[in-house]
Amino acid sequence: MFLDLFYGLRDEGVPVAIQEWLAFVDALEAGLHGSSLLRFYHLGRACLVKSEVYFDAYDRVFARLFHGIEGSVDDEITEQLLEWLKDPKALPELTPEQLAAFERLDHDELMRRFLDTLAEQTERHDGGDRWVGTGGRSPFGHGGTHPTGIRVGGPGGSRSAMKVAEERRFRDYRTDMTLDGRQMRVALRRLRHLTRRGLPTELDLDETIDETCRNAGEIELVFRAPRRNDVRLLLLMDVGGTMDPHYEPVSQLLTALHEERGLRAFETYYFHNCVYDHVYRSARLLREDEVPTGDLLRRLDRRWKVVIVGDAAMHPAELLEAHGNIDPRRTTPTPGIEWLKRLANHFERVAWINPEPTSEWDFVQTTRVVRRLFPMFPFSVDGVTEAVRALVAARQGEAA
């Protein structure tokens, strides 16, 4: 039955709850879908999916379930279809797999299933909604209507639900993809920790009343400082070499962070492959831009939150051995790993954002080492959101 839609969506990671499902059923009962699959599609989407991010998942599930059910079926088309059914090979553009699947069903079986489907569809048009589930997976529908692009009597001229679903116009809104600047900002908005400090400009009503009472009714206005974001952020970015392909998304993250004015303090430094004795104020990594990493550790206290963006992919020697810096003019006896450990120990909250696909992390030796030091997150809306969550998660012994 069409509960498949519900579970299909949940399997795709769309957060649908019973409450929304019931609303959808209510809407169907009220006849809001009319008798059109397209309106059914939109109604389902309006009730079940609450963010354009999941529209693509909805399209995929919908296309899978309702493949082959389209519009009303009248006699003429039925006959045509039966005609084709008798000779499935005549259908152009069937993939070999589909053809094989087709041939595995003998003709009678296929015919029976097809007629069942039709029966269910007719039933729907009498007002029921049983037509949905089984029909969607009918082998007939798949082979018969879609690959050839023939719609069974769909509403002429206007767009069909299946076409809408199969177009998957909302692919760009998927969150597991790399993010654009705006989405990045949405993810970064969570990066906050509110405290009251600064000039008292906000009327504190409770205190005002208390003070006024104490003052025998003479009005005494009490002000307090508004709540402000207390987050201080240190961003360390890997630039050059293997990071070049990631330039675009990384620069968007940087822009988004710069525009995030809510932060109490924000500093950015750059490095190449690994952090050594120095980090750099600009991405050109010039000598005059050098800042001793030790200075950073002394100047910034442990409450600073640190985000490191880098692919953590380098030659093992660059990370683990003395004089490992790939730039021979700047080598130092302290290996990179030592500096990373110092960062990890000094700051309470560090998140490493890695733009390489998650699937490759395990195959890079240095990535595995770095992951033991820092929690690592992929460079996607979900990843950045997770990283931010890890950065602001409740701390012990610090008053909010």
Place this chain on the structure above:
Amino acid sequence: MSVDTSFTRFTGTPGYIAAGPLVDAVNCSIALQRPLLLKGEPGTGKTVLARHVAEGLGMPQLTWHVKSTSKAADGLYVYDTVQRLNDSRFGTGDVSDIRTYIKYGPLGRSFAAAERHVLLIDEIDKADLEFPNDLLRELDEMRFTIVETGEEVAARHRPVVLITSNNEKELPDAFLRRCIFHFIEFPDVALMRKIVAVHHPHLDATLLDQVLIKFYWLREQNDLRKKPSTSELVDWISALLRAGVSHDTLEAHIPFVGALLKKEQDVEALTRYDGRGGRLPVKWSELGPRYNQ
């Protein structure tokens, strides 16, 4: 939840061209008595929709413009304590009746009203992250209690609630679960023609073609920081008509580019394109396959 099958249906108004799915979503929200959450690019008519829903349904409209400082309680009522303190201090006004110092917010007013209202909660994402959560019960049960008097205000008629969001903040799941959601897509060319016809009914067809070709071409340019929207298109056409720009001029130039592009980088990018001798498209066939089906 009971479903009202004989509910008042919204069918669109002459001044607002709504796509079928949007009309369905509005009706769904009316029938299920759940708030309708509208998202979409800026300038796709999210806010204007409320006015036209109100007009179409023949109901009065209330608007709650949410700001970054808005609190959920402000929408219900505000207890003006400072006024009351003042009055008691100086002996003006009737301090004994606390109700004179309770002032309803837009949500409170729509509950207390004698007739059914359309309530627009505009740009809900501007407020604090917790803001939508604080409204859950009020939107669910359409009732709230005035703490100071113990009075309960229950909606006589559940208002038709429309909520717009620009995606600046994510809305909490519990809140989303109670909404009907609609994402207003950017109108395609056919719909855009209808929309333009509403605002500029006597526009010359060839001129309109040129206008739309330039407009959609601009929107296709990936390096634009801010794509021009429907409302900007309508403004631009007004400017073109006022200045009497001819079809020929429009073929080679984009006059009054300031009406369409609002970021200096974007204007610069276009100037650079011009400077390089870049050609503006003149026919639909010069745009992508999406426009030539």
